[in-house]
Amino acid sequence: MKVQLLNLAAQYNKIKSEVLREIKAVCDSQHYVLGKNVAGLEAEIAAYCGARHAIGVASGTDAILLALMAVGVKQGDKVATTPFTFFATAGSIARLGAIPVFVDIDPRTYNIDPDALASVIKKTKGIKAVIPVHLYGQCAEMVPINAVCKKNRIAVIEDAAQSIGAEYRGKKAGAIGDIGCFSFYPTKNLGCFGDGGMVTTDNDRFADRLRMLRVHGSRVRYYHDEIGANSRLDEVQAAVLRVKLKYLDKWTEARVKNAERYTKLFKKAGLEGAITLPHVEEWNYSVYNQYVIRVKKRDEMRGWLSGEGVGSEVYYPLCLHMQKCFKYLGYRKGAFPASETAAKEVLALPIYSELKPVEQEYVVAKIAEFHNR
Known part of the structure; x- marks a missing residue:
């Protein structure tokens, strides 16, 4: 017997006709960027997570990068996170010229140790944000994390790339901190047919900045307030995800x-x-x-x-x-x-x-x- 680590074909075969129908509709429309499927998926993910806003982006990595930019992380700032996670978490910090400050994990859950985090925050000046990672599908211990960050005016960015639908004390991942970041990489529980990501938040100002930053820092076409990124979830991926979200x-x-x-x-x-x-x-x-x-x-x-x-x-x-x-x-x-x-x-x-x-x-x-x- 052979047992694959992951069998995406088994999932796809059950929803193939629905997916192909929606992809065909996008192709027939010839509208591929920030269309009705992206808007629809954003509304559906926001409702699913219990967040006020959801902003579609090009990948889970970009979700973290843009979230950091939205809360104002700049070169020389420090961002605390776990060393036991996928590279994108710390890589996004470094790409902005910020400094990753690592904090050890709870060996039982593999998530960042809140006591160790509190200790690091106490002795480290200049921490602008904390990124707790909800690893393997389980949320980090968010009550003490939020408490110490609120006390020190530090933004909390959830890396929920592996944890869409996970719950912590009745609240869903992505709606517990200031901003939540999701990946729709094909191997995720909710995966698209390539790269895709989503950022969630209850903060209107962060949401406005995220929408601006994902289109080259522009709110009005060809007028740029900041240097942002080209990071938009496309219509084909959004259409696929809307089918999958139902299941x-x-x-x-x-x-x-x-x-x-x-x-x-x-x-x-x-x-x-x-x-x-x-x-x-x-x-x-x-x-x-x-x-x-x-x-x-x-x-x-x-x-x-x-x-x-x-x-x-x-x-x-x-x-x-x-x-x-x-x-x-x-x-x-x-x-x-x-x-x-x-x-x-x-x-x-x-x-x-x-x-x-x-x-x-x-x-x-x-x-x-x-x-x-």
């Missing part, structure tokens, strides 16, 4: 059921001592963009699984403070032990909504075989 909650529920099944299977196989299962706080609703286990012999086990036909991935094998391009920041190995240990041990297993119970049983059986050799 998102159903797909998410299937992911949650798959996660619950994995946990039961691992416990039944007696593997709790050999691997660490995902931890979700009781006040969180995780959408399981990834189902991530921890194992000491991670790379060896991953090689074994590959040989047995099981797909897996490591998110992420090298922390950002250890990346060559961030050497200039001066961090050394050992600076963030929880993040560095996670990078050596985490392994993502197949979790997509169309995954079959028999496939999950096979995955768990092969992991048991590895540990019982």
Whole structure:
């Protein structure tokens, strides 16, 4: 048996006729930029997340970049975030000439440690914004993060690229901080047919700036208030996403059921001592963009699984403070032990909504075989 890490074709085949119909309608209209589908999707995402505004942009990376610009981050400013995340989070900070200030993670949730963040804010001058990342589909601990940031007049930008639909104490990701950033990369729970992103906010001023910044800093055509970016979600991608959004909650529920099944299977196989299962706080609703286990012999086990036909991935094998391009920041190995240990041990297993119970049983059986050799 072969079990793919992700099977996008299984999802596409179920909605193919709807998607192709909407793509054809866009092609027939010959209106490809900032049209009715983008406006419609923006309204639908805003309602879905419980935010006043949603602004479509070209990618999840641009969502973070423009959010930073919207809150006024400039060269020399400092922005605190986690070193255990996708590169775009810190890369967007650096692109503006700002300085990433890394904060270690909670080893159970993989999200930024709010106590460590408070300590860093207390001893570091010039922090303009904080980017908590809702990693793997679970929201960061936002109450203390918002509290310390409000006290110090620091903007909170949620990196919710992996967490559309996730909830924290009854509020959805993207509507908890000052601004929320989403990615519609194809592997996300709500993915388009290329790159796409969305920024959400309740702040009218931020929303106005975001709409201006995504079109070269222009509010009136050919008149430019600031140097912005060319970052617009196109009509084709918006049309695809509007079809998919209708199914998102159903797909998410299937992911949650798959996660619950994995946990039961691992416990039944007696593997709790050999691997660490995902931890979700009781006040969180995780959408399981990834189902991530921890194992000491991670790379060896991953090689074994590959040989047995099981797909897996490591998110992420090298922390950002250890990346060559961030050497200039001066961090050394050992600076963030929880993040560095996670990078050596985490392994993502197949979790997509169309995954079959028999496939999950096979995955768990092969992991048991590895540990019982």
